[in-house]
Amino acid sequence: MDTLLDIRNLSLEFRTPRGRVKALREISFPIRKGRTIGIVGESGSGKSTILWAILGLLASNAKVTSGEIMFEDRNLLALSESGLQAVRGEEISVVFQDPMTSQIPVLTYARQMFDILYRRPGMSAAEKRRHAVEMMQKVGIADPESRIDQYPHHFSGGMRQRAGIAMALLTGPKLLLADEPTTALDVTLEAQIIHLLQELKSELDTTVVVVSHNLGLIAELCDEVVVMYAGEVVEVGEVRQIFHDPRHPYTRALLECDPARIEKASRRLPVILGDIPDLAKPQTGCIYATRCQRAMPICRTDAPPVVGLTVSRFAKCHLLAGPHHDPQWPPPPDVLTVPMGESVAAPRTVGRAQGELLNVTNLNVQFQIMGPVSAWMRGITRRHVDAVLDVSLSVRPGETVGLVGESGSGKTTLGRTILNLVPAQNGSVTFENREIRNMAERHFKPLRRDMAMMFQDPVGSLSPRKSVRALIVEPILIHGIDCPDLDAEAERLADLVRLPRPLLARYPHELSGGQARRVGVARALALNPKLIIADEPTAGLDVSVQGEILNLMADLQAEHGLGYLIITHNLPVVRHISDRLAIMYLGRIVEHGPADEIFRNPAHPYTKALVEGVPNPDPDRRRTHVSISGEVPSLLRRPQGCDFVTRCPYAQDRCRIEKPPHSRITPDHDHACFFPLR
Amino acid sequence: MYIYLLKRLGLAVAVIGAVILVLFSLLHLIPGDPATIALGPRATPETIARYAAKMHLDDPIWKQLLVYAGNALTGDLGLDVFSERPVTAMIGERLGFTLALVFAGMGWAALLGIPLGCLSAIKPNSWVDRLTGILSVGAIAVPSFLVSIWALLIFAVQLRWLPAIGAGEPGDFSDQVVHLVLPAFAVGLGWVGYLARMVRASMLEVMGETYIRSARAFGLRPRKIVFGYALRVAILPTITLIGMGFGGLVSAAVFAEIIFSRPGIGKLIFDSVMSRNFPVVQGAVLVATALYIFVVLISDLVIAWLDPRVRESL
Ligand code: SF4
Ligand code: SF4
Numbered sequence A: 001m002d003t004l005l006d007i008r009n010l011s012l013e014f015r016t017p018r019g020r021v022k023a024l025r026e027i028s029f030p031i032r033k034g035r036t037i038g039i040v041g042e043s044g045s046g047k048s049t050i051l052w053a054i055l056g057l058l059a060s061n062a063k064v065t066s067g068e069i070m071f072e073d074r075n076l077l078a079l080s081e082s083g084l085q086a087v088r089g090e091e092i093s094v095v096f097q098d099p100m101t102s103q104i105p106v107l108t109y110a111r112q113m114f115d116i117l118y119r120r121p122g123m124s125a126a127e128k129r130r131h132a133v134e135m136m137q138k139v140g141i142a143d144p145e146s147r148i149d150q151y152p153h154h155f156s157g158g159m160r161q162r163a164g165i166a167m168a169l170l171t172g173p174k175l176l177l178a179d180e181p182t183t184a185l186d187v188t189l190e191a192q193i194i195h196l197l198q199e200l201k202s203e204l205d206t207t208v209v210v211v212s213h214n215l216g217l218i219a220e221l222c223d224e225v226v227v228m229y230a231g232e233v234v235e236v237g238e239v240r241q242i243f244h245d246p247r248h249p250y251t252r253a254l255l256e257c258d259p260a261r262i263e264k265a266s267r268r269l270p271v272i273l274g275d276i277p278d279l280a281k282p283q284t285g286c287i288y289a290t291r292c293q294r295a296m297p298i299c300r301t302d303a304p305p306v307v308g309l310t311v312s313r314f315a316k317c318h319l320l321a322g323p324h325h326d327p328q329w330p331p332p333p334d335v336l337t338v339p340m341g342e343s344v345a346a347p348r349t350v351g352r353a354q355g356e357l358l359n360v361t362n363l364n365v366q367f368q369i370m371g372p373v374s375a376w377m378r379g380i381t382r383r384h385v386d387a388v389l390d391v392s393l394s395v396r397p398g399e400t401v402g403l404v405g406e407s408g409s410g411k412t413t414l415g416r417t418i419l420n421l422v423p424a425q426n427g428s429v430t431f432e433n434r435e436i437r438n439m440a441e442r443h444f445k446p447l448r449r450d451m452a453m454m455f456q457d458p459v460g461s462l463s464p465r466k467s468v469r470a471l472i473v474e475p476i477l478i479h480g481i482d483c484p485d486l487d488a489e490a491e492r493l494a495d496l497v498r499l500p501r502p503l504l505a506r507y508p509h510e511l512s513g514g515q516a517r518r519v520g521v522a523r524a525l526a527l528n529p530k531l532i533i534a535d536e537p538t539a540g541l542d543v544s545v546q547g548e549i550l551n552l553m554a555d556l557q558a559e560h561g562l563g564y565l566i567i568t569h570n571l572p573v574v575r576h577i578s579d580r581l582a583i584m585y586l587g588r589i590v591e592h593g594p595a596d597e598i599f600r601n602p603a604h605p606y607t608k609a610l611v612e613g614v615p616n617p618d619p620d621r622r623r624t625h626v627s628i629s630g631e632v633p634s635l636l637r638r639p640q641g642c643d644f645v646t647r648c649p650y651a652q653d654r655c656r657i658e659k660p661p662h663s664r665i666t667p668d669h670d671h672a673c674f675f676p677l678r
Numbered sequence B: 001m002y003i004y005l006l007k008r009l010g011l012a013v014a015v016i017g018a019v020i021l022v023l024f025s026l027l028h029l030i031p032g033d034p035a036t037i038a039l040g041p042r043a044t045p046e047t048i049a050r051y052a053a054k055m056h057l058d059d060p061i062w063k064q065l066l067v068y069a070g071n072a073l074t075g076d077l078g079l080d081v082f083s084e085r086p087v088t089a090m091i092g093e094r095l096g097f098t099l100a101l102v103f104a105g106m107g108w109a110a111l112l113g114i115p116l117g118c119l120s121a122i123k124p125n126s127w128v129d130r131l132t133g134i135l136s137v138g139a140i141a142v143p144s145f146l147v148s149i150w151a152l153l154i155f156a157v158q159l160r161w162l163p164a165i166g167a168g169e170p171g172d173f174s175d176q177v178v179h180l181v182l183p184a185f186a187v188g189l190g191w192v193g194y195l196a197r198m199v200r201a202s203m204l205e206v207m208g209e210t211y212i213r214s215a216r217a218f219g220l221r222p223r224k225i226v227f228g229y230a231l232r233v234a235i236l237p238t239i240t241l242i243g244m245g246f247g248g249l250v251s252a253a254v255f256a257e258i259i260f261s262r263p264g265i266g267k268l269i270f271d272s273v274m275s276r277n278f279p280v281v282q283g284a285v286l287v288a289t290a291l292y293i294f295v296v297l298i299s300d301l302v303i304a305w306l307d308p309r310v311r312e313s314l
Helices: A047-055 A081-087 A109-119 A125-138 A157-169 A187-204 A215-221 A239-244 A249-257 A297-301 A372-378 A411-418 A441-449 A468-478 A486-496 A501-505 A513-525 A543-560 A571-577 A595-600 A605-613 A653-657 B002-029 B034-039 B045-054 B061-073 B087-122 B127-141 B144-158 B173-207 B210-217 B222-259 B265-274 B278-306 B308-313
Strands: A003-016 A019-032 A036-040 A062-071 A092-095 A175-179 A207-212 A224-229 A232-238 A306-310 A313-316 A358-368 A384-395 A400-404 A426-431 A451-454 A531-535 A563-568 A580-585 A588-594 A663-666 A669-671
Touching: A003 A047, A003 A207, A019 A047, A019 A062, A019 A207, A019 A232, A036 A047, A036 A215, A047 A062, A047 A092, A047 A175, A047 A207, A092 A157, A092 B210, A109 A125, A109 A157, A109 B222, A125 A157, A157 A187, A187 A207, A187 A215, A187 A605, A207 A215, A215 A239, A224 A239, A224 A249, A232 A239, A232 A249, A249 A543, A358 A411, A384 A400, A384 A411, A384 A563, A384 A588, A400 A411, A400 A571, A411 A531, A411 A563, A441 A451, A451 A513, A468 A486, A468 A501, A468 A513, A486 A501, A486 A513, A513 A531, A513 A543, A543 A571, A563 A571, A571 A595, A571 A605, A580 A595, A580 A605, A588 A595, A588 A605, B002 B061, B002 B278, B087 B127, B087 B173, B087 B222, B087 B265, B087 B278, B127 B173, B144 B173, B144 B222, B173 B222, B210 B222, B222 B265, B222 B278, B265 B278, B278 B308
Parallel strands: A036 A207, A036 A224, A092 A175, A175 A207, A400 A563, A400 A580, A451 A531, A531 A563
Antiparallel strands: A003 A019, A003 A062, A224 A232, A232 A313, A306 A313, A358 A384, A358 A426, A580 A588, A588 A669, A663 A669
16 A cells, blocks of 8 residues: 655654753654544644644744655655645645634635635636535535535534534545544534544545544544654554554553543543653653553663564564563453552442532523613513523532533533522522522622532633642632641642642642642642532543542542532543433433433433443444434524424424423433433 | 614714713803803903803703704804804814824824734744834834924924925815825824734734634645734724724824914814813814714724624624
8 A cells, every 4th residue: 555644753842941842752654545544642742743743834943853754755844835835735634623713713614715725726716616615515514505605603613623624625635634623522523523534534535644632533533543652652553453452551551541441330540640751851761661550670771672563563662572571461451450540448438318418409590691672672582591491409428420511501500500600590509408599709608618619720720820839728818717837738738639749839830730630629628628519620631640630539539528519521531430420401401310320321312422422442333323413502592392302313293392391210310301211 | 783883873972962961061060151151251241142142041051951962963063252153164174184184194004003013923023023113112102292393393394305384285185295294194103103013912812823823734825824814803903993093193183283283173172272262172072072983983893894703793
């Protein structure tokens, strides 16, 4: 088979104030024509840097120090800027990560696509338009003839990504690069985009490179996989080889950490301990040695051999060849090679007898969407939308409740309402049997000690000018609590969340993602709360690190009997740590019950779609169909009958007229569907 | 869109109404006979009597207000105390000169400042950028009346390249243009700096956006990316600034008109304040306010035209 793109010995560094960061070191792998290659790795692995190097669009402080990127017979690294400009978009094109920010908001799709076709003088304007419309049709945009004249903000997230794919394929490129193409999308949309890419790739016969941290997506979409760690390629192989017979300890660890691969619900998740090495410092030996579960003394001093049969199947590890060859490695697939993380093994104390910590009953939150004048002029009588509709939910001490939903489900609004940050129209919220809904802030403030919020983006929500020490004790100062020794308190909290004490003197931007999360947890714990509401506690974290945070949260719960309400879109993760799950759709809880039961045997069609929406990190279990189509409707257009009726594959006439009430299957499992799946 | 237009027009009318109210009450809040105050110390008893009759000063206050507002809105701003010419006509004669000055000032500032801002943003920290930066800050820092005086001294008095005072022969277009050069230069200079800085800042921000990187990844020409994409977005806050800037420019025009002895609204206001010619002050302030509101409205509409998101949220 012909090689379309050949990356040979590519090394690259970024010049930063901290010194030269060697972001890529001696990367070599071929990309063969007609194949789909997945580049997988965690943050800091350099996987996206490779894409930008191919396109010649590296940041201005980047410098290629060696190697070449051969595209057919040209070395892309040696091309002039105008030579590259001719290749970009025409022969090599890109699908971007976030369709919300990667399309210019002030130009119509027709205009944007027209601009991409500027190098086709032979095509008349009408031909260009026809071609663009055809492309939009191909990626599944209904009524492309008129929608092409709309602006990006008229398109929903999934439609925008489809349009992004249409733009990338417009010129019929030989090579299509996709940079985390589904990361910004909800699960059910991710499934649709993966499916679309699969279809297009067999139809158009393009060579595709997909960069992602999502093992499921790679398994479903790719023929070959390149595994990267800290700027090096550690293993390359056919997708089956990588997923069923990984040779490198890192590949193995990565697969073991993926919560979607863990069949049995378990309280703790496996983790890769430690942090990615600082690439500004010189590295010797194996790059993975500081975190490797099998590291040997030689790994720290001698570079591992490249062991493999061909250029497209190799791994770099001492265990595989040479004097330290271990014939027992790798062990059978069911053996766990990485640790489950540190554990303070106190027994879980789910205090069912202790009554409820938090109780939400029939809560309704409405948002006003326009003023009375505008509404009157537009002839609209209903001026508000229901962001939260008839929600009932409870959390007991020592219990974890997962609140799962896609964007627009109202899950975050619900969390904020419980914390009295958003007023509710009616219903009740009680905390330790005290009604707290719409309480005046002056009465509520003392309660904020007992209910802490853990924010989604810890670094963004922390003041950059304060040291970690100051940040951790900040809640104590805000609440004016008498604390004789703040330093000792900061150290106590740091120990509690296992944050090394020297880090207390640092500033938020100097922390790694996992460390910043720990600071977030420490802040939430500073006031000894009874309930923690965590908004996407692991969003943006690498799989190898998210286990650490979740295990830490589980330990703290076991020690202190905390109640957790975890708000998330990530079903595979919460499933492992939750006692109960509540699934939200358009502001309503559509199913609520024991976590494992819901995951294994969902009653509501939407829950089923969420469970099936997660791609399987196993190339032998690729999905052949998309379980649900369409997208979450706007709150302004809440369907008349069942909220899910516009997307439900099981919908019947009755669903279009009546709203299904909540009905019970067992005393602690209920759903809102006329035709439940069980 | 129409609702938005209606709202904005309603707002404009309300603001003008408020200005009328303020101007009216100023006259009546000062203790003493309003007619004497309005006409100043040099007014003769006849003019006072005529003024009192015209303004219905014997009627109740609310009626007077209605009459005043009604007159103002129908274009009758009263009479000049001295010449007894209609104020509306006096303003009408001068409005053109002020508008020409303000537009010429802002015009050259935009034509120079916006490209300079773009240039600086494309090559940040280059010598072009640094030089523009220093000159911009300098231009912003110097008050426009100083610029006027210096420009007058250097170009008109010393070098004698351009005429010093006046607005040019009526009817002689090229003469009028020649007379416009120095005042427009003085009025606009600070704005070159403002606009260059503003455009640079917003261009730098936009050039870092993901969609600009997309455009580069699709192989678009650099010139297209800068002017067709980045500037398209970066210009929006600048337009708002320009719209609001007209208010500031009218005050800069006051100085320029005084120094260059140009007939214009600014000079008119100045002269009438000095001579306590109250009806003229009132009328001129009202017209200037209305102009300002109108320009801001136009700039908002231009933004709505350029940015579909704004257009639809209206
Ligand atoms: S060479 Fe050593 S440290 Fe590196 S992956 Fe192999 S066993 Fe681990
Ligand atoms: S009620 Fe009908 S539309 Fe709603 S989820 Fe059940 S089957 Fe689907």
